Amino acid sequence: MYTRLTAKAVPFFMVLPLILLFLSLAMFPFGYMIYISFHDYNLAEGGSPTFIGVQNYLAMFRDNVALSSIRFTLLLVCTAVPIELGLGIAIALFIRGITGEKVIRSSLLLPMMIPSVVAGIAWKMLYNYEYGPMNYFLSFFGIPRISWLGNYTFAQIGIILADVWQWTPFIFLILYAGLQSIPRELAEAAKVDGASEFEITRFIELPLLGPLIGVSLIIRIIDVLKVFDIIYMVTWGGPGSATHSLSYYIYKVGVSFGWDIGYAAAISLVLLGSIVALTTFLIRMLRLKKSLGFE
Amino acid sequence: MRQTIKKVVKYTGVAVIAFFFLFPVYWLVITAFKYPEEWFQWPPIIIPINLTLDNFFGLKGGVYGHLTTSVANITPYLINSTVVGVVTALVSTAIAASAAYAISRYKIGGMRFVSWIISIRMLPPIAAALPLYIIFMRLHLLNTWWALILSYLLLTTPLSCWILLTFFNEIPREMDEVAQVDGCSPFKAFVYVILPLSAPGLAAVATLSFIACWGEFLLALILTSNQQAQTLPIFLGRYITGWRIAWGPLSAAGIINMVPVIIFSLIMQRYLIRGLTFGAVKG
Amino acid sequence: MGAKKILAAMGVTVILLLGVSMAVAGTVKINCLSSPDNADALTDFAQEFMKKYPDIQVEVIPLSWEVLYPRILADFASHAGAYDTMTWDLMTGGACSQGLADLEKIRKQYPEVVDPDYDIEDFIPTAWHVYGMWGEKNIGLPFYGATMFFFYRKDYFQQLGLQVPTTWDEVLKAARLLTKEYNPDSPSKYGISLMFPRTHTLFYMYLNWFGPLRRSPSGIAKFGKVDLDWGDYFTQDKKPAFNSLEGARALELMEELMRYSPDPLGSDYGETLEYFGKGLVAMVPQWTACIASWKGSPALSPYSEKVGVTIMPGGHPVSGGWGLGINNDTPHKKEAYMWIQFATNKRHDKLHWLKYNVGPTRYSTCQDPEVLKEYPWLKDVYIPSLEQASHRPRIPEEPKLEDVAVGTLSEILMGRKPDKLKTLDELASEWMRILKK
Secondary structure (H helix, E strand, O other), rough: OOOHHEEEEHHHHHHHHHHHHHHHHHHHHHHHHHHHHEEEOOOOOOOOOOEEOHHHHHHHHHOOOHHHHHHHHHHHHHHHHHHHHHHHHHHHHOOOOOOOOOHHHHHHHHHHOOHHHHHHHHHHHHHHOOOHHHHHHHHHHOOOOOOOOOOOHHHHHHHHHHHHHHHHHHHHHHHHHHHOOOOOHHHHHHHOOOOHHHHHHHHHHHHHHHHHHHHHHHHHHHHHOOHHHHHHHHOOOOOOOOOHHHHHHHEEEHHOOOOOOHHHHHHHHHHHHHHHHHHOOOHHHHHHHHHHOOO | OHHHHHHHHHHHHHHHHHHHHHHHHHHHHHHOOOOHHHOOOOOOOOOOOOOOOHHHOOOOOOOOOHHOOOOOOOHHHHHHHHHHHHHHHHHHHHHHHHHHHHHHHHHOOHHHHHHHHHHHHHOOOHHHHHHHHHHHOOOOOOOHHHHHHHHHHHHHHEEEEEEEEHHHOOHHHHHHHHHHOOOOOOHHHHHHHHHHHHHHHHHHHHHHHHHHHHHHOOOHHHHHHOOOOHHHHHHHHHHHHHHOHHHHHHHHHHHHHHHHHHHHHHHHHHHHHHHHOOOOOOO | OOOHHHHHHHHHHHHHHHHOOOOOOOOOEEEEEOOOOHHHHHHHHHHHHHHHHHOOOEEEEHHHHHHHHHHHHHHHHHHOOOOOOEEEEHHHHHHHHOOOOOOOHHHHHHHHHOOOOOOOHEOOOOHHHHOOOEEEEEEEEEEEEEEEEEEHHHHHHHOOOOOOOOOOHHHHHHHHOOOOOOOOOOOOEEEEEOOOOHHHHHHHHHHHHHHHOOOHHHHHHHOOOOOOOOOOEEEEEEEEEOOOOOHHHHHHHHHHHHHHOOHHOOOOHHHHHHHOOOOEEEEEEEOOOHHHHHHHOHHHHHHHHEEEEOOOOOOOEEEEEEEEEEEOOOOOOHHHHHHHHHEEEEEEEEEEEEEHHHOEEHHHHHHHHHHHHHHOOHHHHHHHHHHHHOOOOOOOOHHHHHHHHHHHHHHHHHHHOOOOHHHHHHHHHHHHHHHHO
């Protein structure tokens, strides 16, 4: 038998580890970021932080590379994510019932399991101008060699392609899992009523998958806004600043070419703020509250 | 007739899709077994005939030192990655499960609390990297497993918690009540009744955490400095020298970086599929 | 209770793990953070060193180029002392100087470890300055001497009756003749392989064209002499020199050459090395470390008949290279000095050139008969190259200056900024803003 006190204490202690972990390791970085973003602090020049108010934030608006990084990051969200979503759904639906479904399913999971840096190496080889397989396969269609790493537009397309390659399997996995858990009776009942396969998909399965699509959309958007690894390995942000994502630019500012911590923190906060705003909006719109058991 | 056309279309489609997703991996794998002259050729050698293990074990009497022509010294990095990955996966799952259960059954903290947890995932690693560097420096934990484990817990627990929360919501409360009627405290009900029921979810979450840790690059780069604690992704950097990129050994190291996590994930994929439904699909 | 047992087990595991991850005391252990270029040679030397001094363990830690410098800076700033010795790239000298130990002080403190045969006078003066000194402080011992050289296909040149080029205009003419698209009879597909990617590569490549213009008689008259610490990007008064007709002209020369090169904006070391190694191009400005891989390439064999090397057209190749320094925060200064002195002595300077083509920094190596037999150009091409080299700035702000410059230069070469002078002026203002801070 347990007392009422224990009843209240138990849930509290069960969440305690998580709260402690986050408070100590996440809140301090967050607080420090806010604090230092109002200071001028550069590790390479020594000295201690000097207060400069909002100058770091103002500098961001004058900084062309920061602005183009924002543009490219948004471009990624608007192109890569929809493509991944569409492809993921399509493949999940497409693959059902094929012989060797399990094998195909397993091999489709490969891209998302391998470390991003390894994927980056593979793509860097594929994109080689003179000898890369990409240009080789394109030559079958009579398309002349493309400078994937040296041309402004194609470098961007190259990153989008690599991201789609790596993360479509993730969406596929979630939606495939979802499809598996739809009770078969529903589809069978509909078939008995004379519905075609297409109608079943459109009117029963897709709506049921709705919340899952929403969830994977949110996760992917958050991750794309933070993208770093693949850019670091494949294009190093180039040519020019064509493929700088905001996260990558923060790396350059804060780590790569001299530790301008204050400025890096300011940009980080802007990035974080955008992610939070965007996802809160999405969570509300997709009514995730319900799926989390809060309504 | 229509059925045959449909079948042909389906199989061609599958072939194209499989090709697209598998070719880059295939290319990496065969490069690891190619001689240096063949890494870059036109037309590219898609089906290699001359295979070698030199990229793994080093050239004999080569012009380069062994550091960039073989995967020598990869063992410490392999150990580091494995330890950090396994410990993080286990601990993160434990913490997440514990919290998720409390939220699911007691609604502790309400939607706000859940939103806060999810928001931790929104923190870009690069933003957290420097403050974490400072924290661990003060604690003298730089370049240790702990620095990585603690940081990775931060990265993996939010998503794990979210997934497990929806998972637990699926398990009817009656199960808890049955257990408690029999005299269990809520905690015991959790450990002995609910957890076993949610094995697929736990496995899915642990697997995803492991995959994330295994491939993490940025924080490992910043928080560790030598083979005492550095992980496999950092090891790959040594092949990119100032004057050549040793694609063969780099791919060889890449394979070693890939294989364990692929094998593990393939074994666990059943659980991944059962566990990743986010509780969204109901009859 | 089951739960308690689990907790206890976890506790024990935690303690065990903590214990394992703590350092073990014993013989003196020092490490050497090295870029991959230097790591092979240093690892060899470390083995020798440990045989000679069994009480000192030396671990060479290779780190990829772009990570090396931030790691060193972080180590200095945090005084963590994670690295005892390190190779530092010459243009990071100024920034690293604050954390590097004064070697003269160490020599005075431990006179017993100073090698009597070390012979500081043997170092080529430019090398001693850029890989060793910052102001009055001796911050390193020269390890890897480097300038870029101009490699070309002797056989193709002979075939077309071309002379070895000494100016960029001559290169342009030769490149056109050696590119199949413009000359169907060309033996090579492309005339030249250039690397203008958006990395530090572009920052130093630019000097191969700007250096000669900066140091021409009219250049010297206009900009003054080149300061060894501020380099060719600046005037004698420490103001930017590239926002000028000469600066724009250098870019024009680069642009004109680009059409005879495969994918210049997407190529870096690895690519240009491959292209030349496969016989795809007839000329390439590159560092000496490529030689090792070209010697093993079937398309370039026999190497001595096919590949020629000459001083960079224009006569002022950009300098590179590395110094070996000691972390001021290391507790093992004496052993660290023994190590870096060992790695940079006469014997090893010669050895790392012969075995790995890691460039020498000493006259003795460049005049050694055994070396000259295989590399006769070391005397007539290498030494003058090093002595006449153009330099990047070595001041602490260099990394930031470099990054903004590379972005701009890259945009100009991509054709996105048609008004070169205006763009260079904007870059110059940005530099002054960074320097004023």
